[in-house]
Amino acid sequence: MNTFHSTRSTDEMLTARQAIRRGLAADGGLYVSDAITEHRIDVASLVGAPYQRIAATVLGALLPDYDEAELAQCIAEAYGEQWSDPAITPLKPLGDDYVLELFxxxxxxxxxxxxxxxxxxxxxxxxxxxxxxxxxxxxxxTSGDTGKAALSGFADVPGTGITVFYPQGKVSPVQKLQMTTQSGSNVTVAAVRGNFDDAQSAVKAIFADHEQARRLADEHHVVLSSANSINIGRLAPQVVYYFAAYCQLVERGDVSVGDGVEFCVPTGNFGDVLAGYYAKMLGLPVKHLIVASDRNKVLFDFLTTGTYDRKRPFYQTISPSMDILVSSNLERMLYYMADRDTRLVNMMMNDLAEEYVFETPTPLLDKIRSLFGCGWADETQVREAIGSCWNDHHYVIDPHTACGYFVMQRIPRDPATPRVLLSTASPYKFPRAVSESLGLDTTGTDFTCMDTLAKATGTTAPKALRDLEWASERFDTVIDIDHMGELVSRAAAHL
Structure with a gap:
C-alpha cells in the first residue's frame, strides 16, 4: 500500500486517508508518495471511457487505500448533474490547437x-x-476561485466546517460575491488586509500552531485540514483531466496512443501544472508542460534563472487567481525532480522562509527545464490575447486562460505535437475585464457587463453567476492577518 510522507522528511508515514485528513505535514512540508512511479496506467484502456471511469482508474492508483466501491460512490456524487457538460472537462478545437474546458x-x-x-x-x-x-x-x-469552490463542496457536509480567507479588494467582484453569499450552517468567510501570500502564510502558521491544535481538539473535538492544493486529496483529482484530455485527442484521431502532447497551463500556485507532472509519472505521454504566468512572474523567473525570489513587488492584476508570489506546490515538483532528496528540499524551503529566496542547483534546474517551459503576459498582452482569441476563433476566454493563450502563441510549435491549453475559469467570472478587452461598453455593474458580453458573443452566462445580482451577502468581516487564528477558534466553537 502507498504511504505518504512530508517533502521535507520521512519521519512520519501515513495512508492516503490520513494525509488527506491532515492536509499539511507537521514540519510544514507537503505530503508525497514514493510509490507513484511504480504505477503505469494503461492509457489505451481508457480511450472512449466516460470521465467517471477515467477518474476511478487514476484515483485508484493515487489513493489506493480507498476501495473501488468507495471511489465509485465519491465519483458518482462529485461528477453528476451539477456539471453543465456530461464530458465534465470537454476538449474543443482552437485553431490548430485545443482548449480543455475545466469550468x-x-x-x-x-x-x-x-x-x-x-x-x-x-x-x-x-x-x-x-x-x-x-x-x-x-x-x-484563496486568491479567488478556491474559496467558492471549497465552500460549495463543504457547505453543510456532516462532521465538517469550513473557514475561508480572501485578500480584501484583490479578488474580482463576482468572486467576492460568490463567497460572501454562500449558504450553509458550517461556513465562515472573512476578508483579510493583505495579499494572498500573506493569508496563505498565516494559514500555514495556524496549521503549525500545536498549542492551538491542542485547544481545538480538547475543547471542541475539532481538527484542522486544508482544501488548498497543498492537500493531496485536492491535487489527485486534477490529474484525471490530463488523462481525459489525452483520451479525447485519441478519440478524435489526432494522436495515437503513445504520441506526446504538450500542455499549456495558467498557474500561480503550481498545482494545476503539477497535476500534469503527476500524470506523466503515471505513464501519460506528456512531452512538455508550459507554465504561464501573469505579471507576478515568480515562476517564470525561477524556471529561467534557477532563483526563486519572493522579494519583489506584488501586482494586482485582472487575473487575480494567479496573483501569487509563493507557489506552494512547487515543493512537490522539487522533491520528485531532486530524486526525493528531502534534505535538499528542506534546505531550500528554509531559505525561502528565512531569506525569501532559494537557489536551485544547476543539474536540478536542467532536469526541470527538460519538462517545464514557461512564459508570462502583462496586462496589455492579456487583454490583447482575449481580443485576438475571439477575433481569430470566436472563442471567449477569461484573463487567466488568456495568459496561457498569449504564452502558447509565442512558444515555437512542433507541428507533430498537439498542444492543449487549459482553460481555468468562465469568462463570466471576470465580465468587466473581458468586455473591456473586446471593446464592449462596460458602463454599469458587472452584471450589466455579463449581459453585454452575452449579447455580443452569443454565449450565455452561467445561471449561478448571473443570479448573484440578487443574492444577499452573509459575510462582511474584514480582519488583520494576525487575527486569523482567533477567527478560526471562534468558528470551531460553533461547529
Missing part, C-alpha cells in the same frame, strides 16, 4: 474538478472511534 462545474472554475471530490474523500477519512467523534475544520486561503 463547467457549479462555481465555473477549474477548482470544482477537485473540490467536488475532496469533501467526499474527506468524509471517509475517519478510521477509528476517536476520529469519528472529531469534526474537521477546513481552513483555506
Amino acid at each position: 463547467n462545474g457549479p462555481t465555473s472554475a477549474f477548482k470544482d474538478v477537485a473540490l467536488q471530490m475532496l469533501p467526499r474523500l474527506m468524509s471517509r477519512t475517519a478510521t477509528n472511534a476517536k476520529e469519528r467523534d472529531e469534526r474537521i475544520m477546513i481552513l483555506t486561503a
Whole structure:
C-alpha cells in the first residue's frame, strides 16, 4: 500500500486517508508518495471511457487505500448533474490547437474538478472511534476561485466546517460575491488586509500552531485540514483531466496512443501544472508542460534563472487567481525532480522562509527545464490575447486562460505535437475585464457587463453567476492577518 510522507522528511508515514485528513505535514512540508512511479496506467484502456471511469482508474492508483466501491460512490456524487457538460472537462478545437474546458462545474472554475471530490474523500477519512467523534475544520486561503469552490463542496457536509480567507479588494467582484453569499450552517468567510501570500502564510502558521491544535481538539473535538492544493486529496483529482484530455485527442484521431502532447497551463500556485507532472509519472505521454504566468512572474523567473525570489513587488492584476508570489506546490515538483532528496528540499524551503529566496542547483534546474517551459503576459498582452482569441476563433476566454493563450502563441510549435491549453475559469467570472478587452461598453455593474458580453458573443452566462445580482451577502468581516487564528477558534466553537 502507498504511504505518504512530508517533502521535507520521512519521519512520519501515513495512508492516503490520513494525509488527506491532515492536509499539511507537521514540519510544514507537503505530503508525497514514493510509490507513484511504480504505477503505469494503461492509457489505451481508457480511450472512449466516460470521465467517471477515467477518474476511478487514476484515483485508484493515487489513493489506493480507498476501495473501488468507495471511489465509485465519491465519483458518482462529485461528477453528476451539477456539471453543465456530461464530458465534465470537454476538449474543443482552437485553431490548430485545443482548449480543455475545466469550468463547467457549479462555481465555473477549474477548482470544482477537485473540490467536488475532496469533501467526499474527506468524509471517509475517519478510521477509528476517536476520529469519528472529531469534526474537521477546513481552513483555506484563496486568491479567488478556491474559496467558492471549497465552500460549495463543504457547505453543510456532516462532521465538517469550513473557514475561508480572501485578500480584501484583490479578488474580482463576482468572486467576492460568490463567497460572501454562500449558504450553509458550517461556513465562515472573512476578508483579510493583505495579499494572498500573506493569508496563505498565516494559514500555514495556524496549521503549525500545536498549542492551538491542542485547544481545538480538547475543547471542541475539532481538527484542522486544508482544501488548498497543498492537500493531496485536492491535487489527485486534477490529474484525471490530463488523462481525459489525452483520451479525447485519441478519440478524435489526432494522436495515437503513445504520441506526446504538450500542455499549456495558467498557474500561480503550481498545482494545476503539477497535476500534469503527476500524470506523466503515471505513464501519460506528456512531452512538455508550459507554465504561464501573469505579471507576478515568480515562476517564470525561477524556471529561467534557477532563483526563486519572493522579494519583489506584488501586482494586482485582472487575473487575480494567479496573483501569487509563493507557489506552494512547487515543493512537490522539487522533491520528485531532486530524486526525493528531502534534505535538499528542506534546505531550500528554509531559505525561502528565512531569506525569501532559494537557489536551485544547476543539474536540478536542467532536469526541470527538460519538462517545464514557461512564459508570462502583462496586462496589455492579456487583454490583447482575449481580443485576438475571439477575433481569430470566436472563442471567449477569461484573463487567466488568456495568459496561457498569449504564452502558447509565442512558444515555437512542433507541428507533430498537439498542444492543449487549459482553460481555468468562465469568462463570466471576470465580465468587466473581458468586455473591456473586446471593446464592449462596460458602463454599469458587472452584471450589466455579463449581459453585454452575452449579447455580443452569443454565449450565455452561467445561471449561478448571473443570479448573484440578487443574492444577499452573509459575510462582511474584514480582519488583520494576525487575527486569523482567533477567527478560526471562534468558528470551531460553533461547529
